[in-house]
Amino acid sequence: MRSSPAAFGRDDGGVVTTEGSAARWQRRGEQARSFATQDAFLDAAEALFGEHGVEQTSVTDVAARAQRSIGSLYHHFENKQTLVTAVVDRITGDLEDSIDRVVDPASWRDHTIAELVRRYLTTSLELSRDRPGYKRITVEVSLMDPTTRETYRRLRRRLDRGLAALLLERRSEIGHPDPETATKFVADQLTAMLAARLDPELSPTLLSRSSNAAFVDEVVASVSAYLRLR
Amino acid sequence: MRSSPAAFGRDDGGVVTTEGSAARWQRRGEQARSFATQDAFLDAAEALFGEHGVEQTSVTDVAARAQRSIGSLYHHFENKQTLVTAVVDRITGDLEDSIDRVVDPASWRDHTIAELVRRYLTTSLELSRDRPGYKRITVEVSLMDPTTRETYRRLRRRLDRGLAALLLERRSEIGHPDPETATKFVADQLTAMLAARLDPELSPTLLSRSSNAAFVDEVVASVSAYLRLR
DNA sequence: ATTATCTATAGATCTATAGATAATGC
DNA sequence: ATTATCTATAGATCTATAGATAATGC
Numbered sequence A, B: 001m002r003s004s005p006a007a008f009g010r011d012d013g014g015v016v017t018t019e020g021s022a023a024r025w026q027r028r029g030e031q032a033r034s035f036a037t038q039d040a041f042l043d044a045a046e047a048l049f050g051e052h053g054v055e056q057t058s059v060t061d062v063a064a065r066a067q068r069s070i071g072s073l074y075h076h077f078e079n080k081q082t083l084v085t086a087v088v089d090r091i092t093g094d095l096e097d098s099i100d101r102v103v104d105p106a107s108w109r110d111h112t113i114a115e116l117v118r119r120y121l122t123t124s125l126e127l128s129r130d131r132p133g134y135k136r137i138t139v140e141v142s143l144m145d146p147t148t149r150e151t152y153r154r155l156r157r158r159l160d161r162g163l164a165a166l167l168l169e170r171r172s173e174i175g176h177p178d179p180e181t182a183t184k185f186v187a188d189q190l191t192a193m194l195a196a197r198l199d200p201e202l203s204p205t206l207l208s209r210s211s212n213a214a215f216v217d218e219v220v221a222s223v224s225a226y227l228r229l230r
Numbered sequence C, D: 001a002t003t004a005t006c007t008a009t010a011g012a013t014c015t016a017t018a019g020a021t022a023a024t025g026c
Helices: A028-052 A059-065 A070-076 A080-102 A113-130 A134-144 A146-169 A179-198 A212-227 B028-052 B059-066 B070-076 B080-102 B113-130 B134-144 B146-169 B179-198 B212-227
Strands: A016-019 A022-025 B016-019 B022-025
Touching (some): A028 A059, A028 A070, A028 A080, A080 A113, A080 A134, A080 A146, A113 A146, A134 A146, A146 A179, A179 B212, A212 B212, B028 B059, B028 B070, B028 B080, B059 B080, B080 B113, B113 B146, B134 B146, B146 B179, B179 B212
Antiparallel strands (some): B016 B022
């Protein structure tokens, strides 16, 4: 046995980690090599998981794509589940950052609801294109793992709520008799429309061949009519 | 080897099958036993696939749940893939029937757009509750198998088109300047909203705790406003 | 005579480990 | 001295088959 538990888990891999009050230290060179290898495994895993699915991808496949050995993989990741979790965590972190940026009120100051909705849709469409396969991975892992499912529910909720709040801040624009309900509905609707357009499973729909611009135009028109924007 | 190819595939299991021009015949009693067993395997597989996923379910699990042996399973189904296909085909057939009923113009005669949308949503919500797990199975199999993916795309397209056609028939109600595009957009929107509400992965959204009736009301209001119904 | 079912197991993966060898920085 | 990597393989599944036994209807 050559277990080196310090190498397992993302939190233990940092330059300096504190466990209790004792700071642990890792050599610079080894660390750099470690991180490069871990990234190679994560990149390989994310690509293969996104392409063929998590279940369909063996750890051997991942090692081969990362151009490392299985032994090395198991030196860095306790088991396959740990590798999957690490891939998901990396995606989750990136998504969290994006969501925080999207729902930050400061970045939307002086925008009308129509402008806000338009830019939200445009941004989301661009964002999802940069990360092919992330949807597939999160959906598959969520099906298997309740914790991941809960994490993504929370993320979606945060996005929906942030969006609804941004809309409600502009309540003076809204002619709908019940702005509270209406803004929630619109947030749900935008999420649903985006999911349908981006999910390779749901698309192509009738309008999927139309340009993103045309799609965005119609969604904005629909939201404007429903909210009775002044 | 005890291969009896006549037992493989759904089409070969009927009372009388024609291969070329020769009609083949199967005994009544054996046939009844066969069908009961095949149904037991299909029921067991659909339940397990829906609960734990196709990949996560072994043929041993299916045989155990069907209370038959593995040998018997392989007598009726050439391999696991054939079993999966049979399960999917059964679901597909049922969905096709539902879709045909839903988009049949005769059943919607004398309904306004608002009534049509309302009843379409209500029907769809009820329908999906009767078949738990079907969503998960079709999504997972579609990811693995391009043919199945294509089949479901065609089904969704048929539903969307049928719905858009029903709306366009009532073009006199529509105040939107471009009824062609608008009806397609609404069909897409309804599909997306239903998917979001029914997909265990996407829900819960902000309004998922609200009643189905409230959800339907808001969707109808949104569609009415967007189409500018007279 | 034919079809359906069972038990037992071969053969193919796939995950994970052991133990040896190489690289790194004190 | 410690960490990273490799090769080889043990052990656990899981799919699929072989061959024997039971049921069915001519």
